[in-house]
Amino acid sequence: MRKYSYFPGCSMESTAKPYRLATEYVMGKLGIGLVEIEDWNCCGATSGHTLSEALGLALPARSLALAEKRNPELDILTGCASCYARLRLAMYKARTDERAKYIIEKTIDMPYAAAREVYNFLDVFSLPDVREGIAERVVRKLTGLKAACYYGCLNVRPAEVTGAPDRENPTSMDEIVALTGAEPVDWAFKAECCGAAHQNDAASASRALPHRILRDAQSNGAEAIVTACPMCNLNLEMRQDGYVNRTGMDRIPVFSLSELLAVAMGASAKRIALEAHYVPSAAVLARALRRKDA
Amino acid sequence: MNDNLAKMREAAKRALESGDVGYVIGWGATKFPDKTSPLFMRKPEDAERLVWNEYAIPGIAKYLLDDLYPDKPIGVFVRGCDSRAINRMMKDNRIKRENLRLLGIPCDGKDDERCTICRNRNPLVYDELLWDEAPTPEPKDRYFRANAVEAMSADGRYAYWSEVFDQCIRCYACRNICPACNCKECYVDMTATGFQGKQHSRSDNLIFGVTRAFHVGDRCIECGECERVCPMGLPIMGQTQKILKDINELVGDYESGVDAESENYLGVFDLDDKDEFM
Amino acid sequence: MSVKETNDPKIIAFCCNWCTYTGADLAGLNRSHYPENVHIVRVPCSGRVNPQFILRAFRNGCDGVMVCGCHPGDCHYSTGNYFTRRRFTLMKRLLEYNGIDPGRFHARWISGSEAGKFRDTAEEVTAMVRKLGPNTRYREYARREMSADE
Amino acid sequence: MENERLNQLMERAGVRQYDCYQCGKCSGGCPMAHVMDLKPRGVMRCAQIGSLRRILESNTIWLCTGCHTCAERCPHDVDIPAVIEEMRYEAAAEGLTRRDSKVLNEVFLANIRMFGKNHEMLLAGLYNMLTLKPLQDMASLPHMYKNKLLKLLPKEPKNLTEIEALVKRAEKWRGLK
Amino acid sequence: MSKIGVFVCHCGTNIANTVDVERAVASARELPGVAFASEYKYMCSEPGQQMIKDAIEEYGLDRVVIASCSPRMHETTFRKMLKDTKVNPYMLEIANIREQCSWVHTDKAKATEKAIRLIRMSVAKAARDEPLFASSIPIEKRALVIGGGIAGIQAALDIADAGHEVALLEREPSIGGKMAMLDKTFPTLDCSACISTPKMVDAGAHPNIKLLTSCEVVKTEGYIGNFQVTIRRNARYVNHDICTGCGLCETKCPVKTDSEFNHGLSKRPAIYKLFPQAVPSKPVIDKNSCLKLTKGKCGVCEKVCPLGCIDYADEDREFTETFGAIVFATGYELIDWTALYGEYGGGRYPDMLTGLQFERLVNASGPTEGHIVRPSDGKEPKTVAIVKCVGSRDPKKGKSYCSRACCMYAAKHAHQILDKLPGTRVFIFYIDVRTPGKGYEEFYDQTRKDGAIYVRGRISKIYKDGDKLVCNGEDTLLGKQVKVMADMVVLETAMTPSSGIEELATMFGVARDVNDWIQEAHPKLRPVETQVGGVFLAGTCQGPRDIPDTVAHASAAAAKVVSLLNKSEMETSPMISVVRREHCCGCGACEKICPYTAITLEEIDDRVGAKRVKRPIASVNSGLCQGCGACTAACRTGAIDLLGFRNAQILEEVDALCL
Secondary structure, three states: OOEEEEEOOHHHHOOOHHHHHHHHHHHHHHOOEEEEOOOOOOOOOOHHHHHOHHHHHHHHHHHHHHHHHHOOOOEEEEOOHHHHHHHHHHHHHHHHOHHHHHHHHHHHOOOOOOOOOEEEHHHHHOOHHHHHHHHHHOOOOOOOOEEEEEOOOOOOOOHHHHOOOOOOOOOHHHHHHHOOOOEEOOOOOOOOOOOHHHOOOOHHHHOHHHHHHHHHHHHOOOOEEEEOOHHHHHHHHHOHHHHHHHHOOOOOOEEEHHHHHHHHOOOOOOOOOHHHOOOOOHHHHHHHHHOOOO | OHHHHHHHHHHHHHHHHHOOOOEEEEEEEOOOOOOEEEEEEOOHHHHHHEOOOOOOOOOOHHHHHHOOOOOOOEEEEEOHHHHHHHHHHHHOOOOOHHHEEEEEOOOOOOOOHHHHHOOOOOOOOOOEEOOOOOOOOOOOOOOHHHHHHHOOOHHHHHHHHHHHHHOOOOOOHHHHHOOOOOOOOOHHHOOOOOOOOOOOOHHHHHHHHHHHHHHHHHHOOOOOHHHHHOOOOOOOHHHHHHHHHHHHHHHOOOOOOOOOOOOOHHHOOOOOOOOOOO | OOOOOOOOOOEEEEEEOOOHHHHHHHHHHOOOOOOOOEEEEEEOOHHHOOHHHHHHHHHHOOOEEEEEEOOOOOOOOOOHHHHHHHHHHHHHHHHHHOOOOHHHEEEEEOOOOOHHHHHHHHHHHHHHHHHHOOOOOOOOOOHHHHHHHO | OHHHHHHHHHHHHOOOHHHOOOOOHHHHHOOOHHHOOOOHHHHHHHHHHOOHHHHHOOOHHHHOOOOOHHHHHOOOOOOHHHHHHHHHHHHHHOOOOOHHHHHHHHHHHHHHHHHOOOOHHHHHHHHHHHOOOOOOOHHHHHHHHHOOOOOOOOOOOOOHHHHHHHHHHHOOOOOOO | OOOEEEEEEOOOOOOOOOOOHHHHHHHHHOOOOEEEEEEEOOOOOHHHHHHHHHHHHHHOOOEEEEEEOOHHHHHHHHHHHHOOOOOOOOOEEEEEOHHHHHOOOOOHHHHHHHHHHHHHHHHHHHOOOOOOOOEEEEOOOEEEEEOOOHHHHHHHHHHHHOOOEEEEEEOOOOEOOHHHHOOEEOOOOEEHHHHHHHHHHHHHHOOOEEEEEOEEEEEEEEEOOEEEEEEEEOOOOEOOOOOOOOOHHHHHOOOOEEOOOOOOOOEEOOEEOOOOOOEOOOOEEOOOOOHHHHHOOOOHHHHHOOOOOEOOOOOOEEEEEEEOEEEEOOOEEEOOHHHHOHHHOOOOOOOEEEHHHHHHHHOOOOOOOOOOOOOOOOOOOOEEEEEEEEOOOOOOOOOOOOOOOHHHHHHHHHHHHHHHOOOOEEEEEEOOOOOOOOOHHHHHHHHHHHOOEEEEOOOOEEEEEOOEEEEEEEEOOOOEEEEEEEOEEEEEEOEEEOOOHHHHHHHHOOOEOOOOOEOOOEOOOEOOEOOOOOEEEOHHHOOOOOHHHHHHHHHHHHHHHHHHHOOOEEEEOOOOEEEOOOOOOOOOHHHHHOOOOOEEEEEEEEEEOOEEEEEEEEEEOOOOOOOOOHHHHHOOOOOEEEOOOOHHHHHHHHHHHHO
16 A cells, blocks of 8 residues: 655645645545654745745755654655645755755755655556556546646746656646546647736735736646645635736636545545535536546 | 597597598696696597597697698697687688598586586587587586686786786796687787787786787687696686676677677677767 | 975876867967966877876876867867767776775866856866875886985 | 855855856746746846846745746756746845745744644635735636535644744744744 | 077067076086077967077087977977978977966966976987888879768868769768758748759769768778778669659559658658659659559559669668778758757647648648648638747757857748748747848848748746647846737757768767767868868858858868869878887787777788798888877887887986976
């Protein structure tokens, strides 16, 4: 059985309720064990590294060091792109940059060997055996659901830190989504920045970012956007009023990959609190579930 | 044993009587009961002097180099090691198959350390086999000397080889007996090239040791004759074993003298050879 | 042995005419500085280098030896360096086995355009050999040198 | 003097400014460039001509989202985000932090010190109060409340003293003051 | 005792600034065998050479050591000089105290010491120099030109016109190359076909030129003057000896497959001529798409052919021919941008074309008969974006070099669009505009005046929005982001070496540069030669260049070939291997290692006692031996040795350093 040290991230604990529930459901179905890192703390995104290099590295490194101390045999898993980026950067820096490693260990006052890898959900779902497991456990096909897979910037960039093979047109999520019978659409904003980082302190300036992503998804025929990050998810759905006013387009449901998989694996909408989304997705999902294979 | 000796005497006698061979090389008794020496049988009755016992240890193939252009083929008794020596010298264009009449005698192993690493008791090339082949027992560690030296520290290795070669008297017996040392004239005897200092010093002795090993290296047939003949009893197989060990590590199973066709390791290359240089 | 030794190593580099020698010339053209300790012997091909040369160099007082040629596949004579590779892979291991520090013998592929690599290699090898100090192994101390201090 | 400082910062960022040949592919793809007063290419240009001041006073360093699109596409592999990060620490040290960012960062830090975690509602609420933008994003509050998306306080933090010590120790390095 | 003269060069201040020349001379005087030592400002100059000659005369020198720049620079100069003296030209050693001493060291005292050591090494080697005499080898008066593009055609025509036989080899079924695909050529805008097809026809009809189309080189042996090249003629399935090229078969063939000549913009039958003006003007069958050859049914072409030319049983055939000289004219390919540029859609959008695709589109004989329309819907574009440097000047994703011709053909493409579709908006995204050529700047100037909008900035992302292609970039001159909604995008992609160049270069032992272009012997002074004697370069196989430069390069290569083939024999280097018979035992280790098969085992007569015997020894063919010396390192006894680099000489150098 696969098992990971799990870093939920702050959003999972609050706004990303459906994401959390769906993740628990899916991981349970797949038999993937998540051992929550005891006493984990905020990864610092994004003010941490805006404030200081040391804080930017030490905040994520503390949780990683705790995880490695408690479960030295487990790799670390997180479902949030921001957390992933910060955790993975701390791991990468500790491995490649002696100065950074020194700063990290001095600041967290613990040894941090960076011996274990940091993964995101896409990495794990793409493992051959997990993929096979997903395919086996899909009990309800989301036939023909036109889904735009949105990876976000930090799941794929910077290349040297994430090791993602294709940063312009990633395909790992599309392949997973296709397992549910849904149809991933070909679109151009899979890894463009949604600007979640500045939705507080540069609100008006960064509104355009989610809007153009929504627009490209819809103009390529997407009925829904599938995300791999609670921050992206919130940002993409919370800003839709402005989007509708500005472009005259319809709203589009946005939900996480975990939720999509949970639905396909048989979870009820209630079970994963789908109603907690700003943009209702029930109709779109129901339509897909009714559709017969062409 | 007696049975086999009778077969050998019979074969030698037959060969000499027929006049097909000029002479036959085998083993004869010496004044020491536990030693044999090469025996050159020229008349049928010489066959009676032939000896085949646990002391028939010396390699006899190298003597073929003393008669490169015989009028008649030379008869030789060949064990596994002798046959590899013959393959070696044939591969090096030193002797010709048509000049040889090879009497194959599967060996039962002798009471000698060298025989414990033997991989071929049965002759690999022969004209007739005097008795049935028997399987070769699982050989002992092929690189027993090299492994022991490798385990030492760098300083220890240098000290070890210094001690070994400080005793070397540069008699070149190791070269004279070695079937792979079959050059017409050896580099140590040629002052003109300047490859080898003549002094009896640690440095020149060590250089001789390394050079001998490197010249033999990929062509060594692992017969161990070099150590047998060394009057100082020096463990010089440690050098050649190291080279063979490395070759086997680099390209997989490699053995010299098993036939007269396979290329020498240093005579060919592979595009994908391991590259340890940057 | 009381021989006066300064820690200014002598390093000999056997360089093939077509790649490394050219690369070293280019290092000159670029004014890339490297230690004076490295002395190049020009040979047509790294395949020309006889292991005997290396032993001779150690014997007579070199503290470090380099054999440099074209990268595999780029040999001016098409295959020379493939044999170099086989020969000196064995030789390097054999020297180490005989107690010569691996830092004293280096084989490198340096192309005609890799002036920087030549400089770096020269620097690196010199630093390494300097750290190891004067070579005493395989060294034939001439009577003259010995008597000077006696 | 100024130049030395600039070179030092670039070295820390691990970027050689003259690698950049000003093709503009960075700015062309930057999602925030439309509001930046100095585009990413401009940052590199200023670094090349020694105009450190211009970079430190730009809003660019505060508006960068860190999405790494510029570095990803740069033909010469110039890590502009690393430059921006260094410049941000430098600007902060000079007290040049953009007001809104400063408030957000302070609220964030307070949050971390209080809970070890980021409490989203508290963060947004405090931020809005301090920047006199009480209504920003508040339209979503009822929805969040209804769906129990916001807890009043995060899970009880276990080791707050440790976090506090961590933040204190981090102050020894660059950035925090 | 030898009488060595040592001459130390100042090289102006190049050496003298770092090396104390006087001290070097003084120490050289003390060396054994040195009869004379002196210095001069420039040894290579006329007076410098005269000084050496005078010293040879005056002191009766028998060998010379010159301490100066690299022997790669002036060894030939000084050898030539020695021809007029009593000293054999090979009794010369050069101590490299410039490139490998004065230029790389700064400490004068240490550099001087090193120079002294280097001179000592050269003197020691020189003492063992022996007189060597060059011999000569015959030259096969035929040339092989590999590649039938404009470079190959030009080189072949020039060599043929000079009276030598040429084989012009092309792997495609027709010669013509990339130039045959082009529409107009910059800056004169004359039609490419109009100027290249006559040359193709000339090459096809020239009595001295033999066309080897559908052919590839598979093996080569030999050396300058005498290359044995094995060539494979790929099966054509059409007997070209009888075929008249009537074209009936092409019209009847039921297969439609992507036309490589039109870069997938149109279809062609399985039996086809590469293009209408192909030379030879006869079709071949593409075995990968032909129904008869893949599935065993159809056979229509065989039925309709009035002359019975179709031969489905045709097979690849190999043959070996001898040539005195080889010309590489293998040309270029465009980089596969689709694999590299995800930000440009990675090839997902049909209305994004490469420069060569656009050439076919705009070509009157192309798939649209020259109408500029979008491949996706056949509509005329209203806005076109031309993006330069795709894959060029991009060390991260593409190639670090500038592809040199794109600036001009981008301007040409803009001109053609504006000319054919007046009113179209054409944006050209560039980083720099490079127009170094006769009439080039004027052409660029005119294109701008015609209305092409040049935007300085590399496009960051291209994506589809509705039926528009959105190009995001920065106008770096304004410092503002720009977004062009284009109907069609033309990517001017980087030139890269032709596929297969690696194998070919390895076969001939020719070096490639870091970008895989063929390495010329010298970037300035020997631009059409390679390090391998008798192998020359024409056109873009050496690096990106445009048509005028390619033609000039090809003619230059032809001139080199002609001057080689005009000789009936050639002097060879005497620095080759020799065998000391008495020591050679004929083991054959050297024979295996020789890359030129220059060593064979030869039976010699010998005597053992009173007996006369035959024994094998190694024997060196002086015509084949290139002097690499690999054999010497394989020889345990040192029986085989390399003249000019004898074992003893190298050991002397080692000893001299160790002194």
